[in-house]
Amino acid sequence: MLLFPDLKEKVEKKISSVLAGINSKDFDWDQTGHSDFSLRCFRLAKPDGYGKICDAVRNVLSSDAFIDRIECQGPYINIKVRGEAALEIMRDEIERAGIFPDTFQDPERILVEHTSTNPTGPLHIGRARNSILGDSLAKLMARMGYRVSTQYFVNDSGRQVMGMVEGFRRYGNGDRTLKTILSCYQKIYSLIDKDPEIRESVENLSKKYEEGDENTIREVKETCSVVLDSIRSSLLRLGIKIDDYVWESGFLRGGETESVLEMLSEYIQNEDGAVFITGDDGKKIYLKRKDGTTIYFLRDLAYHLFKALNADWIIDVMGEDHKGHARALSHVLINMLEYRPRLDFVFNSFVSLETGKMSTRGGNIVTLDEVMDRSRQEAELIVREKRKDLESDRLGAIAEAVGISSVRFNILRIGAEKAMVFRWKDALNVEGNSAPFIMYSYARASGILKHEPDAMEGELRLDEKEERDLVMKMYRYPYVLRAAMDSLKPEYVCNYLLELVNSFSAFYSSVNVIKSEEKNRNTRFLILHIYKKILEDACGIAGIRLLEEM
RNA sequence: GGGCGCGUGGCCUAGCCAGGAUAAGGCAACAGCCUCCUAAGUUGUAGAACGGGGGUCCGAAUCCCCCCGCGCCCGCCA
Numbered sequence: 001m002l003l004f005p006d007l008k009e010k011v012e013k014k015i016s017s018v019l020a021g022i023n024s025k026d027f028d029w030d031q032t033g034h035s036d037f038s039l040r041c042f043r044l045a046k047p048d049g050y051g052k053i054c055d056a057v058r059n060v061l062s063s064d065a066f067i068d069r070i071e072c073q074g075p076y077i078n079i080k081v082r083g084e085a086a087l088e089i090m091r092d093e094i095e096r097a098g099i100f101p102d103t104f105q106d107p108e109r110i111l112v113e114h115t116s117t118n119p120t121g122p123l124h125i126g127r128a129r130n131s132i133l134g135d136s137l138a139k140l141m142a143r144m145g146y147r148v149s150t151q152y153f154v155n156d157s158g159r160q161v162m163g164m165v166e167g168f169r170r171y172g173n174g175d176r177t178l179k180t181i182l183s184c185y186q187k188i189y190s191l192i193d194k195d196p197e198i199r200e201s202v203e204n205l206s207k208k209y210e211e212g213d214e215n216t217i218r219e220v221k222e223t224c225s226v227v228l229d230s231i232r233s234s235l236l237r238l239g240i241k242i243d244d245y246v247w248e249s250g251f252l253r254g255g256e257t258e259s260v261l262e263m264l265s266e267y268i269q270n271e272d273g274a275v276f277i278t279g280d281d282g283k284k285i286y287l288k289r290k291d292g293t294t295i296y297f298l299r300d301l302a303y304h305l306f307k308a309l310n311a312d313w314i315i316d317v318m319g320e321d322h323k324g325h326a327r328a329l330s331h332v333l334i335n336m337l338e339y340r341p342r343l344d345f346v347f348n349s350f351v352s353l354e355t356g357k358m359s360t361r362g363g364n365i366v367t368l369d370e371v372m373d374r375s376r377q378e379a380e381l382i383v384r385e386k387r388k389d390l391e392s393d394r395l396g397a398i399a400e401a402v403g404i405s406s407v408r409f410n411i412l413r414i415g416a417e418k419a420m421v422f423r424w425k426d427a428l429n430v431e432g433n434s435a436p437f438i439m440y441s442y443a444r445a446s447g448i449l450k451h452e453p454d455a456m457e458g459e460l461r462l463d464e465k466e467e468r469d470l471v472m473k474m475y476r477y478p479y480v481l482r483a484a485m486d487s488l489k490p491e492y493v494c495n496y497l498l499e500l501v502n503s504f505s506a507f508y509s510s511v512n513v514i515k516s517e518e519k520n521r522n523t524r525f526l527i528l529h530i531y532k533k534i535l536e537d538a539c540g541i542a543g544i545r546l547l548e549e550m
Numbered sequence: 551g552g553g554c555g556c557g558u559g560g561c562c563u564a565g566c567c568a569g570g571a572u573a574a575g576g577c578a579a580c581a582g583c584c585u586c587c588u589a590a591g592u593u594g595u596a597g598a599a600c601g602g603g604g605g606u607c608c609g610a611a612u613c614c615c616c617c618c619g620c621g622c623c624c625g626c627c628a
Contacts, residue, residue, distance in 0.1 A: 024568060032571060040570060042608075076571065118628065158628055274626050281553090289626040296628050320622050323554060349555075350621070382590070402590085414563070417555060419621045425577085426562065431590060432576040433563075440590050448587045487567075495564060498575070505591070514587050550590075 001145055002478050004101035005089045007066060007081055011037055014064070018056045019044060029476070035071070035078035036472060042075050050075055083468035084460045086475040087523070090530050091460075100533060101478035103145035110146045111311035112138040115235070115242065116153040116318075119227040120164045121182045123234045124365040125411075125422055126351035126358045127319075132411050132543065133348050134317035135240040136490035139541045144485050146313075149243045153303055156224045157249045158296055162206045163188055165223050166198070178230045181223060182360075189361040203291065210252055210293050217249065234368045238404060239543050251302040257294050260301045260337075261287065267336055280331045297328070304333055304343075313342040315488070320347045320417075346488050349419040351411075368407075371427060376403030378428045379436075383550070401545040402436050408543040409435035413494040433498055435544045441501045441508075442535050445528045446548045448513050458522040466503075466510040471527060473503040477534050493541050500538075504531060 008029070016022045022039075030038040039057060041050050054072035057079075061067050066085035071078045093100040114134020117127045134150070142148040155161060164181065167188030172180050192198050208216045228245070235242065251257050261268065264287075267277045273290035287298040307314050318326060326345040333339035352358060358365045380399035387395065410427055414420055430436040462468045477496070484492035513524045539546050 025570090028568090030571095031565085031574090034571075038571085042570065047608095073571080116628095155628065160628065271626085276626080283624080284626090286626050291626085293626090295626065300628090320555070322623090322628085324623055325628080327554095347555090347622095352621085386588085386590070415556095418563085419556070420562090423562090429562095429577075434576085434590085436590050437576090440588080444588060444591085451587075491564095495575090498564090502575080508587080509592055512587065549588080 001104045001106055002101045002482060003104050004093055004478050006478075007086065007089070007475070008037065008479070010064075010066075011061065011079060011081075014060050015039060015057055018060045019053065029479070030078065034073070034076070035069075035080045037079040037081075039077040039079065040075060041077065047075070053077065081472075083462040083471045087460050087462070087471045087527070087530075090471075090475060091526060094530060094533055099537070100530065101481070103143070105147075106145045108146050108312040109310060110138075110141050110148045110313045110315060111151060111307050112141070112148060112315045112317065113151045113153060113307070114138075114317035115231070116155070117231070118155045118158065118160045119224045119231065120160050120185050121227065121360040121365075122178060123231045123368045124358055124360065125368055125371050125427075126365075128234075128238070128368040128371075129348050129351050129411050129416075129420075130317055130319060131235055131240055132238070132408050133346065133416050133490065135238075136408075136412055136493070136541055136543055137315065137317065137346060137488060139543075140481070140484055140490050140493065141315075143537070143541055144481065149311075150241075151244045151246055151307070152242045153300075154224065154228065154245050154247045155296070156220055156247050157206075157209060157252060157294070157299065159202070159206065161220065161224060162202050162209065163192065164227075165220050166202045166205050168223055170198075176223065176226055178226055181226060186361055186363050206293055207291060209249070212253055220249075221247075234372070237372055238368070238408060239545070246303065246306070248299045248303070251299055251306070252294065256302040256306065257298050260298060260305065263337055264332075277332065277336070279328045280335070281327075283328075285328050285332070297325070300325075300329060301332060301337070304329065304339070305337065308339065308341050311341055313344070315344045315346060317346045317348065320349045323347060344488060346416065348416040351420050351422050353422055366422060371407055372404060374424070375407050375428055376400055379403040379406070379430065382430060387550075398547060398550050401547055402430065402439065402550065405435035405439060405544040406430055409438075409494060412491055412542060415491055416489070436550075438497050438501050438535070438539065438544055439546055439550055441504050442532065442539075442546045443548065443550045444508060445504070445532050445535075449525065449528050449532065451514055452521075452525045458526075460523050460526070461519060462523065463520060464507075464511055466507045467524065467527060470503040470507040470531070473500050474527075474530055474534050477538070490541060493538050497535070497538050497542060497544075500531075500534070 012022065012027050015027060026044060027037065027039045030036060041053050045053050050072065054077050057077050058070050061070060061079065066081050067079065068082045069080040090100050093102060112134055115127065115131045117123065138148050138150050164185040167184035168181055171184045171187055188198060205216065209220055261275070264277060269276055274286060275288035276284045276286045279285050285297055286295050288294055304314065316326065330343055333343065353364065353366060355364065376399050379402035380395065383395050383398050407427065410429060413433070462471060480492055480496040484490055511524065513528065516524055536546060
């Protein structure tokens with residue numbers, strides 16, 4: 001939870017003391033540029049009563065030192081606060097806590113599960129959308145004061161993985177590399193429908209694996225590990241480190257899947273030896289096949305019970321194709337297994353290519369690595385062009401930061417529920433609404449601040465519209481964080497960043513900080529100082545790497 | 551067929567949950583701005599009655615209903 005002097009709340013409370021029944025529909029931030037807050041009187045009074053309300057609001061607020069102006073325009077009461085007051089709050093908070101806004105350590109432990117893709121091939125850009133969303137969400141919640149950990153549920157016991165391992169056995173010639181494994185996987189899936197013998201051998205492998213055959217287990221793990229290592233290192237390059245990798249097969253061998261079946265015994269039904277329960281929509285939810293092997297749903301139940309051991313709030317980030325699964329899962333957990341933790345699902349829609357759907361088995365994918373490589377190359381061309389003075393080490397570091405940040409931002413920025421088509425032109429965009437646009441602004445602020453590293457004390461005065469606008473935009477940061485948390489939408493932080501940077505650009509082009517008159521200088525350096533702090537904070541959540549120069 | 555989601559200038563998006571003051575950015579186009587803190591920037595011009603149609607309301611991009619288009623799902627896959 002956030003701790004900071006909340007001006008909006010203060011104003012709202014004062015107004016409520018003279019006007020009953022105010023809510024967020026009547027009073028809110030003003031987005032139209034008239035003021036900071038506006039009170040809408042449509043529902044509070046008839047047209048001839050607007051003046052009375054205005055007088056009442058004026059009376060109760062005008063004595064407050066942080067209020068600048070109250071103006072009544074028909075049904076709107078516009079309330080402007082003193083920018084200096086907001087700036088002072090931010091300065092004091094940063095001096096006291098080193099951060100704005102400060103947080104109170106919430107006791108809740110949050111567990112965010114994301115990525116969790118089958119280890120059957122490299123991470124493609126569609127799957128990476130899930131990772132980016134999940135990672136930024138985890139970072140957002142951690143920023144809000146929660147104790148957050150992240151997990152990847154490794155599916156090492158499903159049909160796809162068994163197919164991959166069988167494929168590698170047949171066509172891999174012992175060359176246990178990502179490339180070979182992937183091509184074997186694609187090959188076996190091109191043949192499996194035509195050849196019952198292959199299908200049978202995959203089923204046998206699966207059975208042996210679930211029975212706990214040591215050699216089979218080792219073999220599966222070895223092959224999965226190769227793929228998983230590639231996924232792990234791709235993620236790491238994107239700035240994503242997942243705390244724990246939890247292997248599905250662990251719940252098979254540890255007996256947890258069997259325990260779940262016992263817990264569900266009163267609901268369980270049989271059909272030719274296959275085990276199922278009935279969902280709230282009346283559909284059958286299968287837990288075991290007639291050959292006795294487990295189904296993903298059962299293993300996922302076991303996993304979710306395991307998660308509950310160490311977390312108060314479970315957040316699963318999933319592809320939209322898992323919506324049905326999530327619904328059934330939450331029904332069974334809550335209504336049949338008395339699940340305790342808060343449980344939320346966040347879904348991301350698919351990323352398709354201009355040539356159609358992405359498919360690992362079909363070989364129609366753009367991998368995350370490819371995108372990162374090309375994005376970095378593109379960035380390097382630009383840096384080389386702009387910074388002929390730089391040595392290649394430094395240049396490479398900037399290119400990497402720009403390239404990687406761009407990839408993340410271009411994906412995170414789009415609302416997760418929106419399907420997107422991957423286009424190189426958009427993915428490699430480094431101007432306008434992009435990560436480099438934000439990074440550049442930070443580098444500019446840093447450049448100026450080198451002239452005056454600390455400017456925390458002194459009288460505050462805001463004379464220009466652009467500097468006041470920037471200050472108020474900075475002051476909105478905590479409210480954005482809160483909204484992003486409440487709706488589990490880290491993309492709000494991205495949109496805010498773009499707005500904030502726009503305000504900075506206006507400030508930058510209208511005010512020369514270094515050449516400012518003495519009376520303004522100190523305040524302007526302070527603004528830059530706080531601006532950098534907030535950018536660092538928000539970019540930490542969004543996964544943008546900031547540089548002092550670029 | 552049923553369920554969930556999406557549809558905003560030529561293109562990509564924000565705004566929709568909690569309805570209100572001229573629908574906000576970017577890309578592409580055109581015309582400008584570096585004797586001044588990094589021009590990856592910035593200013594201006596042109597371009598949208600917010601998929602279509604009803605409804606509720608003083609007021610609808612936003613809420614409700616119908617239709618159309620697109621995505622995802624409807625497996626003893628995950």
